[in-house]
Amino acid sequence: MMDETNRFAQASAPSLNTSTGEPVAPSAEPKPDAASAPTLSPAVEKFKSCRWRATPEDGEFCTHRDVLPFAGKEGFVADSWCPDCGFYKLRRTPKKRERVDFSY
DSSP states (O other): OOSTTOTTSOOOOOOBOTTTOOBOOOOOOOOOOGGGSOOOOHHHHHHHTBTTBOOTTTOSOBOOTTTHHHHOSSSOOHHHHSTTOTTOOBOOOOOOOOOOOOOO
């Protein structure tokens, strides 16, 4: 049985070039490039680098004591809170200190 519901049916035969008899590659749809990827709003970018953002395993919300009671942990929208946040501080990775051997 060769219908759409039979997942074991053979695929249609590849097209052949009439002049050479070689198989013709199917036309591939253009793949989306990185430029067409959705860009984040400035508020979301700011939230992603904020020190008050919860750890990813806890969820996406602000842990600052003045924001959390109003925004909550469920349904946090960075566009509502982060564009002009007065509590924003950039999350930085600690700098590696030079090892200095002190002899005591």
